[in-house]
Amino acid sequence: MSKIPLNTPVLDPRIKRVDLESTYGTTAIGENEHWISWEVFHQKKRGDQHVHVGIVHAPDAQLALLFAKEQFGRRLACVNLWVTKSSDIFSFSYDDEDIFDNATAPEKQYREASGFRVMEKINRYKKSKQKA
Template sequence: MGHETTNGSKDEVREVHYDVYEVFVQREILAHHVHVGSVVAPSPELALQVARENFLRRERGVNIWVVLQQSIHQTSYEDTDLLANQVLDKSYREVSGYSENAQKWKQFKERAITVEDLVNDIKS
């Protein structure tokens, strides 16, 4: 992509730098926006256009967000302590930590159920 324009003179070439926008696409109305990449553009409006051309040529989307890259704050990959939340066994807070429930319900001649069963009850 050419981001250069000339001012008419043969000698002077003025470089034009666009801002970088990070792009988040929402695939369907009840989905969350997901980061898919970035684009450069001179304005938020054009960033949205460019994002559509770059990321939604085939897939369906219902909404796009563009966020100035400089507005994004991130953790450092080096700072592993910040996200080191798996050093202890966390099975006590996982469904998988309660697999014995199913055997126990069986002893009581009942079937174990999950959240999905309750969600499906509502749909039925």
């Protein structure tokens, strides 16, 4: 426990109560002391998907849910939260991003609604009917 002189008279009533100057010491936080991280998924209303909103640190799932409620269910509409350990998330690497390119490739228009033009054909047919 070392003493650190405070420059000005302490203004914080809580600090006066704890007699901060005499209890002050240097604390180092050990690795893992803030526990592991959990990914949080937030459902805004029934019927919506759960959407990833961020992380919390907690020693177990129950506390992770409690912290998630405090952090992500505090201000915005919410009906449900999920948490899962960050270490249990599996993902592709962004280095392989191009494997998804053909999902939106122009040559795949044959499986899009916009890839088919029916009105032109209908109009052409109607015109030919009128002429006949």
